[in-house]
Amino acid sequence: MRPGRAKKLWNWLAVYAFLYMVFLYAPVILLPLFAFNESTIIAFPLSGFTTEWFTVLVNNDALAQSVENSLFVAITTALVSTLLGACAARAAARYRFPGQKGVIGFIMLPLVLPEIIVAVALLVVLMQLGFSLSLWTVIAGHILICMPYSIAILSSAFQGLDRNLEEASFDLGETNWGTFKRVIFPLVLPGVISSLLITFTISLDEFIIAFFLTGTDATLPVYIWSQLRFPSKLPSIMALGTILLVLSIILLILAEWFRQRSAKRQGVEVAAGGFI
Amino acid sequence: MILNREARQGLTLISPTLVYALLLLAAPLLTVVTFSFWTQDYLDIDTTITLNNYREAWTQPIYRTLIFRSLWVSLVVTLVTVILAFPIAYYLSFHVTRRKALWLFLITIPFWTSYLLRVFLWKVILGYNGVLNSALTGLGIIDEPLTFLLYNVNAVVITLAHAWAPFAILPIFVALEKIDRSLLEAAEDLGDGAVRRFFRVTLPLAMPGVIASTLIVLIPTVGDFVTPRLVGGTDGLMISNMIQIQFGKANNAPLGAALAVSSMVIVSSISLVIFLVGKKFGGRVQ
Amino acid sequence: MSEKPIIELRDVVKTFGTVKALNGINANIREGEFFSLLGPSGCGKTTLLRMIAGFEDPSGGEILIDGKSMRGIPANRRPTNMVFQSYAIFPHLSVAENVAYGLKRKKLPKTEVTDEVNKALSMVDLSGYGGRAAHELSGGQRQRVALARALVMRPKVVLLDEPLSALDKKLREQMQVELRQLQQSIGITFILVTHDQEEALIMSDRIAVMFEGNIAQIDSPEGLYRHPVSKRVASFIGVMNFLDARATGQNDAGVSLDIPALGKVTVPASHVPDGLDANSVESVGVRPEMLTILFDERDTAEAVAKGVVTSTSYYGDMTYYSVALNGMKAPVTLSMRNTAGRSVLPAGSEVRVGWGAESIVLFE
Numbered sequence: 001m002r003p004g005r006a007k008k009l010w011n012w013l014a015v016y017a018f019l020y021m022v023f024l025y026a027p028v029i030l031l032p033l034f035a036f037n038e039s040t041i042i043a044f045p046l047s048g049f050t051t052e053w054f055t056v057l058v059n060n061d062a063l064a065q066s067v068e069n070s071l072f073v074a075i076t077t078a079l080v081s082t083l084l085g086a087c088a089a090r091a092a093a094r095y096r097f098p099g100q101k102g103v104i105g106f107i108m109l110p111l112v113l114p115e116i117i118v119a120v121a122l123l124v125v126l127m128q129l130g131f132s133l134s135l136w137t138v139i140a141g142h143i144l145i146c147m148p149y150s151i152a153i154l155s156s157a158f159q160g161l162d163r164n165l166e167e168a169s170f171d172l173g174e175t176n177w178g179t180f181k182r183v184i185f186p187l188v189l190p191g192v193i194s195s196l197l198i199t200f201t202i203s204l205d206e207f208i209i210a211f212f213l214t215g216t217d218a219t220l221p222v223y224i225w226s227q228l229r230f231p232s233k234l235p236s237i238m239a240l241g242t243i244l245l246v247l248s249i250i251l252l253i254l255a256e257w258f259r260q261r262s263a264k265r266q267g268v269e270v271a272a273g274g275f276i
Numbered sequence: 277m278i279l280n281r282e283a284r285q286g287l288t289l290i291s292p293t294l295v296y297a298l299l300l301l302a303a304p305l306l307t308v309v310t311f312s313f314w315t316q317d318y319l320d321i322d323t324t325i326t327l328n329n330y331r332e333a334w335t336q337p338i339y340r341t342l343i344f345r346s347l348w349v350s351l352v353v354t355l356v357t358v359i360l361a362f363p364i365a366y367y368l369s370f371h372v373t374r375r376k377a378l379w380l381f382l383i384t385i386p387f388w389t390s391y392l393l394r395v396f397l398w399k400v401i402l403g404y405n406g407v408l409n410s411a412l413t414g415l416g417i418i419d420e421p422l423t424f425l426l427y428n429v430n431a432v433v434i435t436l437a438h439a440w441a442p443f444a445i446l447p448i449f450v451a452l453e454k455i456d457r458s459l460l461e462a463a464e465d466l467g468d469g470a471v472r473r474f475f476r477v478t479l480p481l482a483m484p485g486v487i488a489s490t491l492i493v494l495i496p497t498v499g500d501f502v503t504p505r506l507v508g509g510t511d512g513l514m515i516s517n518m519i520q521i522q523f524g525k526a527n528n529a530p531l532g533a534a535l536a537v538s539s540m541v542i543v544s545s546i547s548l549v550i551f552l553v554g555k556k557f558g559g560r561v562q
Numbered sequence: 563m564s565e566k567p568i569i570e571l572r573d574v575v576k577t578f579g580t581v582k583a584l585n586g587i588n589a590n591i592r593e594g595e596f597f598s599l600l601g602p603s604g605c606g607k608t609t610l611l612r613m614i615a616g617f618e619d620p621s622g623g624e625i626l627i628d629g630k631s632m633r634g635i636p637a638n639r640r641p642t643n644m645v646f647q648s649y650a651i652f653p654h655l656s657v658a659e660n661v662a663y664g665l666k667r668k669k670l671p672k673t674e675v676t677d678e679v680n681k682a683l684s685m686v687d688l689s690g691y692g693g694r695a696a697h698e699l700s701g702g703q704r705q706r707v708a709l710a711r712a713l714v715m716r717p718k719v720v721l722l723d724e725p726l727s728a729l730d731k732k733l734r735e736q737m738q739v740e741l742r743q744l745q746q747s748i749g750i751t752f753i754l755v756t757h758d759q760e761e762a763l764i765m766s767d768r769i770a771v772m773f774e775g776n777i778a779q780i781d782s783p784e785g786l787y788r789h790p791v792s793k794r795v796a797s798f799i800g801v802m803n804f805l806d807a808r809a810t811g812q813n814d815a816g817v818s819l820d821i822p823a824l825g826k827v828t829v830p831a832s833h834v835p836d837g838l839d840a841n842s843v844e845s846v847g848v849r850p851e852m853l854t855i856l857f858d859e860r861d862t863a864e865a866v867a868k869g870v871v872t873s874t875s876y877y878g879d880m881t882y883y884s885v886a887l888n889g890m891k892a893p894v895t896l897s898m899r900n901t902a903g904r905s906v907l908p909a910g911s912e913v914r915v916g917w918g919a920e921s922i923v924l925f926e
Contacts, residue, residue, distance in 0.1 A: 024383065024441060027394045027401065028397075030401065087290060087291075088290050091289040097282070098283060104290075113496070118301070120532065121301070121304030128307060144301055205391060207391060224390070225392055241393040244389065248388045
């Protein structure tokens with residue numbers, strides 16, 4: 001390849017990469033713009049700065065209730081899916097058993113299954129069994145779609161664990177439980193935290209399953225969906241979205257930080273892009 | 277079969293997760309399939325086995341139109357998303373040497389912000405008085421706001437291409453990262469120019485990643501109903517919206533189940549074809 | 563070192579599925595000795611070590627440590643401690659915490675733990691390194707930490723699984739000597755697994771040579787080198803020339819042989835393995851250093867053969883010559899120490915090669 005031509009190609013690619021990032025961030029950047037915009041109409045030109053839409057949020061009981069519901073759902077989902085994910089990730093990383101690939105593949109299935117299929121399937125079963133819809137049914141669905149993410153994150157944590165470390169611990173007189181407490185858990189803890197944060201974030205944002213499986217208690221996305229119909233409510237929804245955006249970014253940075261620390265602890269080179 | 281100790285320990289450890297997935301995924305999926313052979317009889321379910329739902333799903337023009345439109349939109353979205361994603365993955369893998377992780381992080385961040393709001397904001401961007409139109413009129417490029425942007429299939433494609441971008445970029449990026457750089461030097465050494473080298477070495481080796489991207493985008497997009505509902509207008513509605521209506525207002529769950537099963541069967545077979553074709557082209561890899 | 567066995571292996575068998583990894587191992591390892599399990603990869607040596615440690619269960623037979631059967635006793639309750647090939651230093655703990663890891667279960671007072679840790683660290687020349695993090699250590703230092711962590715437990719047996727294979731050549735040679743000296747000064751039994759015959763020879767009191775799940779020979783390094791029981795052992799330990807031979811007689815004095823490459827000889831009875839049937843001898847072995855080139859015409863030897871140098875390899879201190887003897891096609895290898903007044907002979911040189919009856923190794 002002639003150097004001149006190669007350089008030109010890279011320049012074009014860099015321009016493309018920049019435009020692509022603009023495309024990716026276009027909606028995200030609008031969010032805070034309209035959140036602080038005075039006008040009730042979500043359109044350009046912007047009219048003036050205000051924090052009014054944030055204060056509106058504070059005195060909204062329905063919103064407060066949905067936030068509370070969402071936190072309950074997300075925290076429970078994060079705990080259970082990380083626990084179940086840890087079992088599967090550990091089994092996949094440490095043991096060999098017949099049908100392993102199939103079992104893991106099946107558990108990871110919700111990653112590619114359309115959410116509406118998961119939602120509809122659960123709905124049908126719950127209806128047949130006569131369960132009434134509640135936040136618990138939403139949690140059941142969320143755990144299902146969060147487990148694959150948890151497994152993906154924890155698999156790398158467990159795979160980085162040198163099996164000899166466990167043997168060394170046994171060899172030095174430790175029991176199974178002692179080895180777990182003193183060697184395995186401290187080494188995978190950052191991965192566990194990372195998994196908790198990611199599954200929390202996914203559950204907090206999930207709409208389709210929540211929409212199908214929730215009863216009278218709305219989660220936050222379901223509440224937002226109901227408000228999108230009312231133009232007058234939109235600016236405060238923008239404000240809410242801005243808060244969620246900031247929250248998500250903080251959680252993600254924390255998750256990434258913990259993930260890298262996990263790798264560092266195990267002396268493994270930090271691999272890029274651990275989220276997916 | 278007698279299992280050794282390791283196999284038994286492994287199975288014991290994974291059993292809680294597996295049981296959960298069996299109870300809340302396998303069993304429900306099977307129930308949906310069963311349901312699709314039953315009939316809704318006002319408030320009751322008639323459990324006689326019948327193909328009526330499928331007959332209706334496949335013959336009624338409205339359902340046929342929706343299923344084919346869903347597939348068509350998903351295929352277009354997938355194509356657009358993967359083609360747009362490839363150069364980015366290529367750029368990241370071959371040109372960015374420092375802070376690769378940061379780039380990947382930046383690419384994933386928009387994905388983690390509220391999905392509903394992202395879709396809604398595309399409506400704001402593409403609308404009649406939207407960001408794009410007001411910017412273009414402001415700059416004097418157009419006199420009248422463009423109307424082909426919102427409430428049609430275009431808007432659905434743009435929005436979904438945006439929503440699935442990281443899912444398309446990452447598998448391709450991983451595949452490109454795996455390519456041994458000395459292979460490229462070997463190709464050059466053997467006389468290939470940049471373009472020939474790309475098509476003869478880089479692309480075939482990246483094929484598994486491209487196939488993974490394609491499938492990861494294609495399958496879930498068929499099932500999306502938020503995007504068509506918010507930005508698709510009446511011409512942009514997809515099968516998922518109909519499934520949702522059948523399970524909701526129309527109160528005909530068996531028909532909804534038949535529609536869901538039908539679309540999953542079709543999209544699975546298309547995926548299988550793509551996978552097999554991809555395997556044929558990228559089969560020598562690995 | 564005593565004759566008392568600290569470890570007894572009785573018909574130890576290990577099968578993985580249908581694959582037999584060990585077919586009935588019998589051996590006694592003596593208290594206080596440095597014992598090596600030597601063999602090519604896949605010979606079962608690591609499996610055997612891991613069974614002694616308690617990480618694998620024997621499929622048959624029994625392992626006794628200090629007279630007690632280890633059946634059903636897990637790794638954490640055996641009086642053995644292991645130095646792993648990867649060292650397995652706990653990455654989240656400091657050097658001192660690593661060494662103190664096993665003491666925690668012994669419920670010792672804190673000051674005593676600190677004392678023990680410091681003692682162990684000074685034993686491996688790492689005094690003052692206690693506060694270091696695991697990732698700040700070099701390969702050699704990690705190896706020492708792993709050793710200190712095992713020694714601090716005061717085990718009856720220390721098990722070492724290829725502990726030096728990750729180190730570079732220089733450091734490895736230095737550690738071989740250090741490990742040997744340390745073992746001799748503390749007197750604990752060491753069992754080393756290695757595929758490096760030189761390492762085994764340098765460090766061990768006794769070596770078990772293993773092939774395909776069987777012990778081929780157990781002997782001291784010198785015994786192994788000088789009296790290998792089979793051609794396979796002979797070629798695994800050092801270099802051995804194999805020469806066609808035919809027995810012409812056997813009596814109380816020894817075995818008479820006709821070796822076409824060298825000539826006729828009678829190997830004295832003291833060098834004939836017990837119970838050897840002379841008629842089954844088809845070839846004999848002779849080490850390169852047992853053959854000498856007689857550079858000066860006046861030099862003599864017990865017996866002399868004539869040959870032509872076909873090629874040479876210069877090693878600095880030594881030169882290896884390939885010499886075709888007595889008109890034979892296949893050359894033998896012989897090694898000569900280089901001296902100040904002598905340069906390497908060119909290929910094609912005609913030489914006289916001196917040898918002796920006692921250097922001939924007989925195989926069945």
